[in-house]
Amino acid sequence: SVGLDIHIRELRVHLLYVVLSTANMGAFTELANSRFFFLAKLLLVVMLGFDCVMLYKESMELRQRVDTYFTDVWNVLDLGYILNDIVGNLFRAYYLHETIISKGCLSIASIFMWLHLLYFLRAFEATGPLVSMIMRILADMRPFLVIVLISLAGFSQAFWVLAHDDTYEGSESTEGNIGQFSTMRNSAVYSYAFMLGVRVARLVVLVLHVF
Numbered sequence: 260s261v262g263l264d265i266h267i268r269e270l271r272v273h274l275l276y277v278v279l280s281t282a283n284m285g286a287f288t289e290l291a292n293s294r295f296f297f298l299a300k301l302l303l304v305v306m307l308g309f310d311c312v313m314l315y316k317e318s319m320e321l322r323q324r325v326d327t328y329f330t331d332v333w334n335v336l337d338l339g340y341i342l343n344d345i346v347g348n349l350f351r352a353y354y355l356h357e358t359i360i361s362k363g364c365l366s367i368a369s370i371f372m373w374l375h376l377l378y379f380l381r382a383f384e385a386t387g388p389l390v391s392m393i394m395r396i397l398a399d400m401r402p403f404l405v406i407v408l409i410s411l412a413g414f415s416q417a418f419w420v421l422a423h424d425d426t427y428e429g430s431e432s433t434e435g436n437i438g439q440f441s442t443m444r445n446s447a448v449y450s451y452a453f454m455l456g457v458r459v460a461r462l463v464v465l466v467l468h469v470f
Contacts, residue, residue, distance in 0.1 A: 263382060270379040276309060277372055280344060284365055291355055303352045310345045317341065332394075333378045340371035411450055419446040 283302045290299035317337050321328045328334050347364030351357070377393070380386035422440035440446040 266379065266382045273375065273379065276313070277376070279306060279309060280368070280372060283348070284369065287351060288357055296355075299355075300352070303348050306348050307345065307352070310341055310348070313337075313341050314345070333375065336371045336375045336378070340368040340375065343368035343371070407454075411447065411454060414454075415443065415447040415450040418450060419443050422446070 279302075283306045287299050287302065290296060290302070317334070320334070343364040347361040347368060350361040350364070354361075377390050381390045418440040419442070423442070439449045
């Protein structure tokens, strides 16, 4: 049908975007530090141009249905990977090396970009029901995720309070197990790791150090 043909054409465009973006993310640092640094700039120009085309397409869709645009999770994914890719590549273009902002933005863009492939898989008989099932499960998990985030925030803050200074005897606030919780960011990351069961023994070491 005409609708399926259009869908497949859009899938091919997105796959081209994924390939170019993956090449850009993976090869930039090596190319920028070599005699072929102009290729790194060329990749940035190509990706930023591609991003601008995709952003224009999304802006046109936003104009047509401004009231319902953000209620569709696929539209949020679209804007998410496009805007993060633009910001990340602009920082790369300005500094000509990786920064914490470029890494952060491009990592988010990678996740959203690959997840958006699920949108195209919905049109096929073999994968459509599976994608729909995953989306329903994620929708049902929202209350659970809220509880998890609240618990994570509480434990992250608690561990940071215990470890962010050296007011107690034997503190190692900048290294070792205590140092993992010396900032709110580190505390959130390691608390999340412990929640997943990663290096649980280190949590015991932290408690022993504190008490």
